[in-house]
Amino acid sequence: xxxxxxxxxxxxxxQWYIDVVLQSKLADYAPVKGCMVIRPNGYGLWENIxxxxxxxxxxxxxxxxxxxxxxxxxxxxxxxxxxxxxxxxLAVMTHAGGKKLEEPxxxxxxxxxxxxxxxxxxxxxxxxxxILYNQWANVFRWEMRxxxxxxxxxxxWQEGHTAHATQEExxxxxxxxVNIYKEFAEEFMAMPCYIGQKTDKEKFAGAVSTYCIEPMMxxxxxxxxxxxxxxxxxxAKAFDVTYQSKEGKLEYxxxxxxxxxxxxxxGLVHQHSDDNGLVIPPKLAPIQAVLVPIFKKDNKEEIIGxxxxxxxxxxxxxxxxxxxDRDNYKPGWKFNEWELQGIPVRIEIGPRDLAENQVVIAxxxxxxxxxxSVESVTETVQNLLVDIQSSLFDKAxxxxxxxxxxxxxxxxxxxxxxEDNGFFNIxxxxxxxxxxxxxxxxxxxxxxxxxxxxxxxxxxxxCGFESNERVLAAKSF
RNA sequence: CGGGACAUAGCGCAGCUCGGUUAGCGCGCCUGCCUUGGGAGCAGGAGGUCGCAGGUUCAAAUCCUGCUGUCCCGACCA
Numbered sequence: 001x002x003x004x005x006x007x008x009x010x011x012x013x014x015q016w017y018i019d020v021v022l023q024s025k026l027a028d029y030a031p032v033k034g035c036m037v038i039r040p041n042g043y044g045l046w047e048n049i050x051x052x053x054x055x056x057x058x059x060x061x062x063x064x065x066x067x068x069x070x071x072x073x074x075x076x077x078x079x080x081x082x083x084x085x086x087x088x089x090l091a092v093m094t095h096a097g098g099k100k101l102e103e104p105x106x107x108x109x110x111x112x113x114x115x116x117x118x119x120x121x122x123x124x125x126x127x128x129x130x131i132l133y134n135q136w137a138n139v140f141r142w143e144m145r146x147x148x149x150x151x152x153x154x155x156x157w158q159e160g161h162t163a164h165a166t167q168e169e170x171x172x173x174x175x176x177x178v179n180i181y182k183e184f185a186e187e188f189m190a191m192p193c194y195i196g197q198k199t200d201k202e203k204f205a206g207a208v209s210t211y212c213i214e215p216m217m218x219x220x221x222x223x224x225x226x227x228x229x230x231x232x233x234x235x236a237k238a239f240d241v242t243y244q245s246k247e248g249k250l251e252y253x254x255x256x257x258x259x260x261x262x263x264x265x266x267g268l269v270h271q272h273s274d275d276n277g278l279v280i281p282p283k284l285a286p287i288q289a290v291l292v293p294i295f296k297k298d299n300k301e302e303i304i305g306x307x308x309x310x311x312x313x314x315x316x317x318x319x320x321x322x323x324x325d326r327d328n329y330k331p332g333w334k335f336n337e338w339e340l341q342g343i344p345v346r347i348e349i350g351p352r353d354l355a356e357n358q359v360v361i362a363x364x365x366x367x368x369x370x371x372x373s374v375e376s377v378t379e380t381v382q383n384l385l386v387d388i389q390s391s392l393f394d395k396a397x398x399x400x401x402x403x404x405x406x407x408x409x410x411x412x413x414x415x416x417x418x419e420d421n422g423f424f425n426i427x428x429x430x431x432x433x434x435x436x437x438x439x440x441x442x443x444x445x446x447x448x449x450x451x452x453x454x455x456x457x458x459x460x461x462x463c464g465f466e467s468n469e470r471v472l473a474a475k476s477f
Numbered sequence: 478c479g480g481g482a483c484a485u486a487g488c489g490c491a492g493c494u495c496g497g498u499u500a501g502c503g504c505g506c507c508u509g510c511c512u513u514g515g516g517a518g519c520a521g522g523a524g525g526u527c528g529c530a531g532g533u534u535c536a537a538a539u540c541c542u543g544c545u546g547u548c549c550c551g552a553c554c555a
Contacts, residue, residue: 014549018548088553089554110555145554151554259555296513327513333513333515333516335515335516336515350514477555
């Protein structure tokens with residue numbers, strides 16, 4: 001008899017998400033407002049995200065560095081848009097060593113300012129460029145309302161900060177990185193993403209242009225999952241960072257920054273999980289397959305021995321697995337537990353299987369069970385991991401495609417959005433007023449101007465003024 | 478930051494209206510036995526300054542005030 005602790009997704013989506021995160025032991029509430037503890041199940045996912053992205057960054061020429069958590073308050077004030085954007089979210093340290101500080105420090109909400117203060121020291125000549133640094137760090141943003149993983153006061157992320165000699169090179173870098181995010185999200189997280197440029201209203205505080213990936217979650221709402229910014233010369237000017245060009249002229253340096261955060265883990269939950277708990281894409285799963293031996297005292301050794309025999313070469317084969325040989329839980333209990341924790345593949349081995357030289361293999365995403373011979377377990381599991389990974393992507397893409405609508409009918413969009421959310425490809429005149437109206441009246445924001453948008457004449461869905469392309473609009477987290 | 482709800486054992490809750498023995502129940506946990514193919518059973522046991530701080534009272538989980546935290550709904554954001 002299954003004990004169902006998770007609120008069904010259809011009954012209360014928010015509560016379902018919270019239940020999944022807490023009960024699968026990804027995270028727990030911390031005693032600090034808006035902060036959470038990332039537990040081993042969640043941190044294991046983060047480690048795999050880190051590992052994969054870090055390789056992708058290194059392959060594209062980036063290196064890691066680390067800058068301080070504390071930033072002199074005055075630094076934040078040097079770039080006008082930046083300070084305006086981040087001031088409301090700053091946590092400020094005013095005392096240390098039992099005394100009030102001469103100048104307060106802010107806990108970094110992002111590191112552009114402190115990094116560019118250092119780039120000033122390190123950049124003199126065109127020969128010093130480009131600088132392609134990344135850092136893995138924690139940041140603080142004092143949010144009014146927080147949610148596990150998708151919005152917390154402190155979160156973990158990576159922030160790339162690059163410096164270039166030319167505008168073209170900076171733009172190329174900005175686009176390269178947002179494409180890497182898309183590739184990572186789709187390939188590893190099984191999360192299909194729309195990719196495009198942010199509107200001026202939505203872009204990063206201090207950027208010339210911001211690019212993003214926008215996947216659709218199961219409630220048909222967008223989650224901004226990764227952003228890449230072309231910072232132009234804004235920070236170079238604010239921190240007076242110049243280089244001498246080949247021609248001997250002093251020029252301001254061109255900058256980019258880009259980041260993804262532990263929000264991705266929230267995205268993973270929102271994208272794939274179900275009423276039985278977490279569902280993890282195999283490529284990111286800390287444990288990809290769990291073996292549950294079904295034994296009594298007299299055959300325990302024999303059955304666990306078979307588990308070990310089956311998995312003998314799995315480490316070399318690159319399968320991350322665990323043999324759950326605990327004897328204080330019954331098999332049924334373990335089945336439920338591992339399902340709740342989202343392990344992609346479960347292998348059941350009991351005396352009946354042993355007698356027939358077979359095992360039972362269950363996949364988390366569809367709950368399907370198959371019997372296979374002991375000899376073909378490894379191959380079956382390997383194939384299954386590949387299949388689950390692509391099935392999850394296909395399922396997510398199907399949901400997204402079926403809920404992305406091209407429309408010119410404002411009333412229809414509003415009705416659809418109120419009833420069931422969704423993504424809308426709409427004509428927009430480009431004015432801030434129409435963008436604000438969409439948000440104020442319908443909670444719809446323009447998620448991005450997609451790169452691959454068909455260029456076509458049309459009329460703004462809000463004001464009817466002429467428009468040359470469609471944009472992607474939706475409610476967002 | 479506004480509006481609403483909630484805060485009692487690790488978790489979920491009852492008790493509070495109408496103050497009065499030793500604050501209960503289910504799950505979980507510990508010990509033992511027995512079990513093990515979808516969250517078993519029996520017996521025994523441990524575990525609480527009733528979110529925090531004040532106040533009223535002979536007496537507060539219960540009444541009053543303040544604070545903090547969580548959730549939901551808004552406004553703001555990765």
